[in-house]
Amino acid sequence: MDKKCELIYEGKAKIIFANENPELVSIVFKDDATAFNAKKKQTFKGKGILNCSISSNIFDLLIKNKIPTHYIKKINENSILAKKVEIIPIEVVLRNIAYGSLCRQTDIEPGTNLKQPLIDFYYKNDNLNDPLLTSDRIFLLDLIEAEGLQKIKEITYKINNILKDFFLELNLTLVDFKLEFGKDSSGQIILADEFSPDNCRLWDRNTKNGKIESLDKDRFRNDLGDLIEAYSEIDNRINNFIGFT
Ligand code: TMP
Ligand code: ASP
Numbered sequence: 001m002d003k004k005c006e007l008i009y010e011g012k013a014k015i016i017f018a019n020e021n022p023e024l025v026s027i028v029f030k031d032d033a034t035a036f037n038a039k040k041k042q043t044f045k046g047k048g049i050l051n052c053s054i055s056s057n058i059f060d061l062l063i064k065n066k067i068p069t070h071y072i073k074k075i076n077e078n079s080i081l082a083k084k085v086e087i088i089p090i091e092v093v094l095r096n097i098a099y100g101s102l103c104r105q106t107d108i109e110p111g112t113n114l115k116q117p118l119i120d121f122y123y124k125n126d127n128l129n130d131p132l133l134t135s136d137r138i139f140l141l142d143l144i145e146a147e148g149l150q151k152i153k154e155i156t157y158k159i160n161n162i163l164k165d166f167f168l169e170l171n172l173t174l175v176d177f178k179l180e181f182g183k184d185s186s187g188q189i190i191l192a193d194e195f196s197p198d199n200c201r202l203w204d205r206n207t208k209n210g211k212i213e214s215l216d217k218d219r220f221r222n223d224l225g226d227l228i229e230a231y232s233e234i235d236n237r238i239n240n241f242i243g244f245t
Helices: 047-064 101-105 135-140 146-169 227-244
Strands: 007-010 014-018 024-029 032-035 040-043 071-076 079-083 090-097 113-123 172-179 181-183 189-191 200-208 211-214
Touching (some): 024 047, 047 146
Antiparallel strands (some): 007 014, 014 024, 032 040, 071 079, 172 200
Protein backbone atom coordinates (compact mmCIF):
# COMPACT_ATOMS: atom_id res chain seq x y z
CA MET A 1 0.00 0.00 0.00
CA ASP A 2 1.19 3.51 -0.81
CA LYS A 3 2.71 4.84 2.44
CA LYS A 4 0.93 8.15 1.85
CA CYS A 5 -2.44 6.47 2.32
CA GLU A 6 -1.65 4.35 5.35
CA LEU A 7 -4.36 4.85 7.94
CA ILE A 8 -2.83 5.76 11.29
CA TYR A 9 -5.95 6.26 13.38
CA GLU A 10 -9.70 6.51 12.94
CA GLY A 11 -11.55 8.52 15.56
CA LYS A 12 -15.24 9.32 15.92
CA ALA A 13 -15.13 12.43 13.75
CA LYS A 14 -11.77 12.29 11.92
CA ILE A 15 -9.38 9.89 10.19
CA ILE A 16 -5.60 10.38 10.25
CA PHE A 17 -3.44 9.19 7.35
CA ALA A 18 0.34 8.98 7.12
CA ASN A 19 2.20 11.26 4.71
CA GLU A 20 5.35 10.55 2.67
CA ASN A 21 7.01 13.03 5.06
CA PRO A 22 7.06 11.15 8.41
CA GLU A 23 6.65 14.42 10.33
CA LEU A 24 3.29 15.17 8.67
CA VAL A 25 -0.19 13.64 8.53
CA SER A 26 -3.36 14.32 6.63
CA ILE A 27 -6.57 14.55 8.60
CA VAL A 28 -9.96 13.87 7.02
CA PHE A 29 -13.08 15.34 8.66
CA LYS A 30 -15.92 12.79 8.68
CA ASP A 31 -19.65 13.39 8.35
CA ASP A 32 -20.28 11.26 11.47
CA ALA A 33 -21.43 12.81 14.73
CA THR A 34 -21.49 11.12 18.12
CA ALA A 35 -22.67 12.20 21.54
CA PHE A 36 -22.64 10.75 25.06
CA ASN A 37 -19.52 8.68 24.33
CA ALA A 38 -20.96 7.42 21.05
CA LYS A 39 -24.22 6.13 22.58
CA LYS A 40 -25.92 8.45 20.10
CA LYS A 41 -24.67 8.43 16.49
CA GLN A 42 -25.76 10.01 13.23
CA THR A 43 -24.23 10.92 9.89
CA PHE A 44 -24.78 14.45 8.57
CA LYS A 45 -23.93 14.82 4.88
CA GLY A 46 -21.64 17.83 4.50
CA LYS A 47 -20.54 18.11 8.16
CA GLY A 48 -16.95 17.10 7.32
CA ILE A 49 -16.62 19.84 4.70
CA LEU A 50 -18.11 22.47 7.03
CA ASN A 51 -15.92 21.52 10.01
CA CYS A 52 -12.82 21.43 7.82
CA SER A 53 -13.60 24.92 6.56
CA ILE A 54 -14.45 26.33 10.01
CA SER A 55 -11.48 24.69 11.75
CA SER A 56 -9.02 25.76 9.02
CA ASN A 57 -10.11 29.39 9.30
CA ILE A 58 -9.92 29.31 13.11
CA PHE A 59 -6.45 27.74 13.06
CA ASP A 60 -5.29 30.38 10.53
CA LEU A 61 -6.53 33.07 12.91
CA LEU A 62 -4.79 31.45 15.91
CA ILE A 63 -1.52 31.11 13.98
CA LYS A 64 -1.72 34.81 13.02
CA ASN A 65 -1.97 35.44 16.78
CA LYS A 66 1.17 33.39 17.45
CA ILE A 67 -0.51 30.29 18.91
CA PRO A 68 1.63 27.20 18.15
CA THR A 69 -0.51 24.62 16.30
CA HIS A 70 -0.25 21.43 14.25
CA TYR A 71 -2.14 23.01 11.31
CA ILE A 72 -0.27 23.55 8.04
CA LYS A 73 -2.88 23.95 5.29
CA LYS A 74 -6.13 22.74 3.83
CA ILE A 75 -5.54 19.99 1.24
CA ASN A 76 -9.08 19.75 -0.12
CA GLU A 77 -12.61 20.52 1.03
CA ASN A 78 -12.64 17.96 3.84
CA SER A 79 -8.97 17.41 4.72
CA ILE A 80 -5.96 19.22 6.10
CA LEU A 81 -2.21 18.70 6.26
CA ALA A 82 -0.86 18.89 9.81
CA LYS A 83 2.27 18.21 11.84
CA LYS A 84 2.30 14.73 13.31
CA VAL A 85 2.02 14.94 17.09
CA GLU A 86 1.78 12.63 20.03
CA ILE A 87 -1.58 13.55 21.51
CA ILE A 88 -1.57 14.33 25.25
CA PRO A 89 -4.59 12.34 26.54
CA ILE A 90 -6.22 15.32 28.25
CA GLU A 91 -9.35 17.06 26.96
CA VAL A 92 -8.98 20.70 27.95
CA VAL A 93 -12.34 22.44 28.36
CA LEU A 94 -12.59 26.19 28.91
CA ARG A 95 -15.92 27.63 30.07
CA ASN A 96 -17.02 31.29 29.95
CA ILE A 97 -20.67 30.53 30.75
CA ALA A 98 -21.98 27.67 32.87
CA TYR A 99 -23.71 24.99 30.81
CA GLY A 100 -23.69 21.24 30.14
CA SER A 101 -21.80 19.02 32.55
CA LEU A 102 -20.77 21.91 34.85
CA CYS A 103 -24.45 22.48 35.64
CA ARG A 104 -25.17 18.78 36.05
CA GLN A 105 -22.27 18.41 38.50
CA THR A 106 -22.75 21.63 40.52
CA ASP A 107 -25.69 23.84 41.46
CA ILE A 108 -24.67 26.68 39.15
CA GLU A 109 -27.64 27.82 37.04
CA PRO A 110 -27.27 27.19 33.28
CA GLY A 111 -26.38 30.42 31.49
CA THR A 112 -24.52 31.99 34.46
CA ASN A 113 -21.60 34.18 33.35
CA LEU A 114 -18.54 32.88 35.19
CA LYS A 115 -16.53 35.49 37.13
CA GLN A 116 -13.46 34.26 35.29
CA PRO A 117 -12.97 31.55 32.67
CA LEU A 118 -12.87 28.05 34.16
CA ILE A 119 -10.55 25.36 32.79
CA ASP A 120 -11.59 21.74 33.37
CA PHE A 121 -9.43 18.75 32.42
CA TYR A 122 -10.89 15.39 31.37
CA TYR A 123 -9.07 12.11 30.81
CA LYS A 124 -9.26 11.29 27.08
CA ASN A 125 -10.22 7.65 27.60
CA ASP A 126 -13.44 6.33 26.07
CA ASN A 127 -13.32 3.12 28.13
CA LEU A 128 -13.52 5.24 31.28
CA ASN A 129 -16.05 7.71 29.79
CA ASP A 130 -13.61 10.69 29.80
CA PRO A 131 -13.73 11.37 33.58
CA LEU A 132 -12.99 14.79 35.13
CA LEU A 133 -9.36 15.03 36.31
CA THR A 134 -7.58 16.98 39.03
CA SER A 135 -4.02 18.30 38.60
CA ASP A 136 -2.81 15.72 41.14
CA ARG A 137 -4.45 12.92 39.15
CA ILE A 138 -2.84 14.26 35.95
CA PHE A 139 0.60 13.98 37.59
CA LEU A 140 -0.27 10.64 39.23
CA LEU A 141 -1.13 9.21 35.80
CA ASP A 142 1.96 10.86 34.26
CA LEU A 143 -0.18 12.45 31.55
CA ILE A 144 2.05 15.54 31.44
CA GLU A 145 4.64 17.32 33.58
CA ALA A 146 3.73 20.42 35.68
CA GLU A 147 5.49 22.86 33.36
CA GLY A 148 3.64 21.41 30.34
CA LEU A 149 0.28 21.69 32.12
CA GLN A 150 0.99 25.33 32.96
CA LYS A 151 1.87 26.00 29.30
CA ILE A 152 -1.40 24.36 28.18
CA LYS A 153 -3.40 26.58 30.56
CA GLU A 154 -1.64 29.73 29.32
CA ILE A 155 -2.26 28.85 25.66
CA THR A 156 -5.91 27.97 26.42
CA TYR A 157 -6.61 31.32 28.12
CA LYS A 158 -4.94 33.12 25.22
CA ILE A 159 -7.02 31.18 22.67
CA ASN A 160 -10.15 32.09 24.64
CA ASN A 161 -9.30 35.81 24.49
CA ILE A 162 -8.71 35.65 20.73
CA LEU A 163 -11.80 33.59 19.93
CA LYS A 164 -14.25 35.25 22.34
CA ASP A 165 -13.58 38.58 20.61
CA PHE A 166 -13.63 37.00 17.15
CA PHE A 167 -16.99 35.29 17.66
CA LEU A 168 -18.44 38.44 19.22
CA GLU A 169 -17.71 40.20 15.90
CA LEU A 170 -19.82 37.46 14.28
CA ASN A 171 -22.64 38.04 16.77
CA LEU A 172 -21.92 34.75 18.51
CA THR A 173 -21.24 34.01 22.17
CA LEU A 174 -18.43 31.53 22.82
CA VAL A 175 -19.89 29.64 25.78
CA ASP A 176 -17.25 26.91 26.12
CA PHE A 177 -14.91 24.77 24.04
CA LYS A 178 -12.69 21.69 24.16
CA LEU A 179 -9.09 21.62 22.98
CA GLU A 180 -6.51 18.88 22.56
CA PHE A 181 -2.77 19.39 22.62
CA GLY A 182 0.10 17.27 21.36
CA LYS A 183 3.88 17.16 21.39
CA ASP A 184 5.67 17.58 18.05
CA SER A 185 8.89 15.78 17.08
CA SER A 186 10.96 18.30 19.07
CA GLY A 187 8.79 17.85 22.19
CA GLN A 188 7.11 21.26 21.85
CA ILE A 189 3.50 21.45 23.08
CA ILE A 190 1.22 22.61 20.27
CA LEU A 191 -2.53 22.88 19.73
CA ALA A 192 -3.80 19.85 17.78
CA ASP A 193 -7.17 18.32 16.82
CA GLU A 194 -9.79 20.80 15.53
CA PHE A 195 -11.87 23.82 16.50
CA SER A 196 -15.40 23.43 15.17
CA PRO A 197 -19.01 23.47 16.39
CA ASP A 198 -18.46 19.78 17.25
CA ASN A 199 -16.23 20.84 20.15
CA CYS A 200 -17.57 24.18 21.30
CA ARG A 201 -20.81 25.89 22.23
CA LEU A 202 -21.76 28.94 20.20
CA TRP A 203 -24.95 30.85 20.95
CA ASP A 204 -26.49 33.22 18.45
CA ARG A 205 -26.64 36.77 19.85
CA ASN A 206 -29.44 37.60 17.39
CA THR A 207 -31.90 36.00 19.79
CA LYS A 208 -35.46 35.28 18.82
CA ASN A 209 -37.88 36.29 21.65
CA GLY A 210 -34.99 36.16 24.13
CA LYS A 211 -34.61 32.42 23.50
CA ILE A 212 -31.04 31.13 23.23
CA GLU A 213 -30.29 29.51 19.91
CA SER A 214 -27.45 26.95 19.85
CA LEU A 215 -25.46 26.84 16.61
CA ASP A 216 -23.33 23.85 17.61
CA LYS A 217 -23.44 20.11 18.35
CA ASP A 218 -26.01 20.66 21.13
CA ARG A 219 -28.47 20.67 18.19
CA PHE A 220 -27.70 16.95 17.82
CA ARG A 221 -27.05 16.16 21.50
CA ASN A 222 -30.37 17.67 22.63
CA ASP A 223 -32.44 17.42 19.42
CA LEU A 224 -32.59 21.18 18.94
CA GLY A 225 -32.95 21.27 15.15
CA ASP A 226 -31.01 20.99 11.92
CA LEU A 227 -27.27 20.59 12.56
CA ILE A 228 -26.11 21.38 9.02
CA GLU A 229 -28.14 24.60 8.99
CA ALA A 230 -26.36 25.74 12.21
CA TYR A 231 -22.85 24.76 11.05
CA SER A 232 -23.45 26.45 7.65
CA GLU A 233 -24.49 29.62 9.48
CA ILE A 234 -21.21 29.61 11.45
CA ASP A 235 -19.18 28.91 8.30
CA ASN A 236 -20.97 31.68 6.37
CA ARG A 237 -20.49 34.26 9.12
CA ILE A 238 -16.76 33.42 9.30
CA ASN A 239 -16.34 33.56 5.50
CA ASN A 240 -18.24 36.85 5.22
CA PHE A 241 -16.14 38.37 8.00
CA ILE A 242 -12.87 37.19 6.44
CA GLY A 243 -14.08 38.49 3.08
CA PHE A 244 -14.45 41.97 4.56
CA THR A 245 -11.12 42.12 6.41
P1 TMP B 1 -19.64 19.55 28.67
O1 TMP B 1 -20.46 20.67 29.20
O2 TMP B 1 -20.46 18.39 28.17
O3 TMP B 1 -18.56 19.12 29.63
O4 TMP B 1 -18.88 20.11 27.38
C1 TMP B 1 -18.03 21.22 27.46
C2 TMP B 1 -17.50 21.54 26.07
O5 TMP B 1 -16.67 20.52 25.59
C3 TMP B 1 -18.59 21.73 25.00
O6 TMP B 1 -18.21 22.81 24.17
C4 TMP B 1 -18.56 20.46 24.21
C5 TMP B 1 -17.14 19.99 24.34
N1 TMP B 1 -17.01 18.54 24.40
C6 TMP B 1 -16.26 17.89 23.44
O7 TMP B 1 -15.73 18.50 22.53
N2 TMP B 1 -16.13 16.53 23.54
C7 TMP B 1 -16.69 15.82 24.55
O8 TMP B 1 -16.54 14.59 24.58
C8 TMP B 1 -17.47 16.51 25.52
C9 TMP B 1 -18.13 15.76 26.66
C10 TMP B 1 -17.59 17.87 25.43
N1 ASP C 1 -17.08 13.26 22.26
C1 ASP C 1 -18.43 12.83 22.62
C2 ASP C 1 -18.62 11.40 22.18
O1 ASP C 1 -17.75 10.66 22.46
C3 ASP C 1 -19.45 13.68 22.03
C4 ASP C 1 -19.71 15.01 22.70
O2 ASP C 1 -20.58 15.12 23.59
O3 ASP C 1 -19.12 15.95 22.23
O4 ASP C 1 -19.57 10.92 21.63
